[in-house]
Amino acid sequence: MWVNKNKKKILRAVEKFGTPLYIYSEENLLKQIAEYKKAFRGIDVLFCYALKANSNRHLCSLIAGRGFGADVVSGGELRAALSSGFRPEKIIFSGVGKTEEELALALRKNIFFINVESFEELEKLDETASRLGKRADFSIRINPDVDPHTHNYIATGKSGSKFGVDFEEASRMYSWARKRVRLNAVSAHFHLGSQLFSPVPYRKAFKKLLKFVSSLEKSGINLKSLDIGGGWGVKEGLDMGSPAVIAEIIRPYAGKYSFIMEPGRSVTASSGILAARALYRKTSGKRNIVILDAAMNDFIRPSLYGASHPVLNLSGGKGKKVRADIAGPVCESGDFFLKDFKTVLPERGDVLVILSAGAYGYSMSSNYNLRPKPAEVLLKKSGVRLIRKRQSYPEII
């Protein structure tokens, strides 16, 4: 674990930049990227990093520099991807509610393709492409109706979900698009959700997709590439498991198709922590409560999903263990990081770090309670680099 190995560096960064502070490890990030490349060796696959997990420009530049493409879900993310060095021909644009302006931007920038999520969106894409005189390369996001057994909020590939269309509708859409001169089908796509730890749902969905694509071929629609989405899980406090189990599902078809994958969380989650200081200790009823200076506005996953992220005290913490709730200062009972956590009671001023905060951490942060978003730093071999300043008050008031 990079955190224990870099304890001194982390404490120095906290001393210099204050808390709360997002801290990332360059080495660990590059390790996750290398894992993906290794697992899929021999397969023609483009990894499109899902910016929604963490769109910090410096991290994105690192990822783009290793040959990854980008998966974006808004005009903002498309702009961020381009400005951090992802090449347009490696960018795909997903999401259920792309506005006309966003579709136009994607067309003007000549990105790889647009993942279309409804018939009405396909019509809008056709209109927009015609208006601009551009060819629209597209894929259709198909909802394969496979249950990934994850949190309901992050399961996206079951029937009834707002994402994608079913196979029948997709078939109608590809057929309709064939008659439209501006529309060019290049891929078919599924994405099952987030935090998947088993290859089984991927295998089920991929089989369904293969069958569908074969039926399209019979009617003369030949897709060159298949987009099997992202969602490979990372347990809080650990690095991701090897994605080789997913590679082996698609390897038999590597001669026939090129592939796209959209990893997000698995690339960045374990490479980031949120550092905070203990402000006050108190008891309430029989509970010990430790108030940190980081809060749900900085990191909302525990409040929003009930996610349980391990917390380490880097300042020492020797002595008898007690049970304590680790809470933030925001005026909301839901502002908790851990409940009933077995720990040596931290001293005031101790530096505690919340693990696996590299994904859906800063990207979901807000200014609730008019708290500025924290700074972000990157640990490099050569030292610590500030990669985003803490927000200032004039920015948020």
Next chain:
Amino acid sequence: MWVNKNKKKILRAVEKFGTPLYIYSEENLLKQIAEYKKAFRGIDVLFCYALKANSNRHLCSLIAGRGFGADVVSGGELRAALSSGFRPEKIIFSGVGKTEEELALALRKNIFFINVESFEELEKLDETASRLGKRADFSIRINPDVDPHTHNYIATGKSGSKFGVDFEEASRMYSWARKRVRLNAVSAHFHLGSQLFSPVPYRKAFKKLLKFVSSLEKSGINLKSLDIGGGWGVKEGLDMGSPAVIAEIIRPYAGKYSFIMEPGRSVTASSGILAARALYRKTSGKRNIVILDAAMNDFIRPSLYGASHPVLNLSGGKGKKVRADIAGPVCESGDFFLKDFKTVLPERGDVLVILSAGAYGYSMSSNYNLRPKPAEVLLKKSGVRLIRKRQSYPEII
């Protein structure tokens, strides 16, 4: 309901400023303020508006202009309160995790008092006041162990909560403070939580507080004012019920004490809506799904608390009713505003408004999916005024 009465004005504002868009009614806001004043007539009460509900400077100026004080929970909110015209002597500072910098700022600005939430915070306040050579006027937030029967995330006055201290600890704190030359006890405080619709929990907590304050008097500690918190509920889609039932609880003691109340949501909730346009319609399984251009990043209450806010289609909506899910474009299954909503299926481009979004709407908004925070406008008798611009891309990337 001001929304139906102002349909044309709202549609013009949407045409001019685009969607998503927060729209507030000045008239309705002033009506809620007047309700509070009317209900508490004859009682010496200072209403401290809880900025966390909505800290837009223009709305705050309106509220400050009607004689209200402010309840702030961070350095950011204290700055915002001062810059929107709340007078320092009418500002109170609450919150479980005030940093030393925040305490120092409050002391330097000579605010009314600081609501202290733990013994350790009281020690820190004493240290900070000594360092600055200032007198620290304080109150202690007491957890009266009264169950308000609301959502767990917004219930704050039960034992085991991170907020406040119990009566025994409060007693020790007041006694300790008496010996500290810098500390000056001026009030005692409880706040039960949010979305309370019955006076019963207030009555229970107030009785306990009275008993406690009497026992303090016996040991020579005389508090002049009592802070009975906020939390008066507003049903989604309606104005608040009259707070007169709370006034009647404290009225018998109006000669003996002055009072502080901290209304937040009840002041602004019903005065704000979030306007959005319908982008696409689709079906998934047997569900109709309507995708709006507003999302959980703009308004997180439905995702975070499962709050159900009524939605109106202002663009017409005549015809047969169906059941539909109203969703946002963010790549998350939790990005829904309403599920299984009975409505005429909106046309693409229709303007839908989410009611009761004036509190905990913009203040909890984020840039998730790199979406800019929406603009905010105020409907005045004289017309529509832009009170905050939509964020630009350079600001969020």
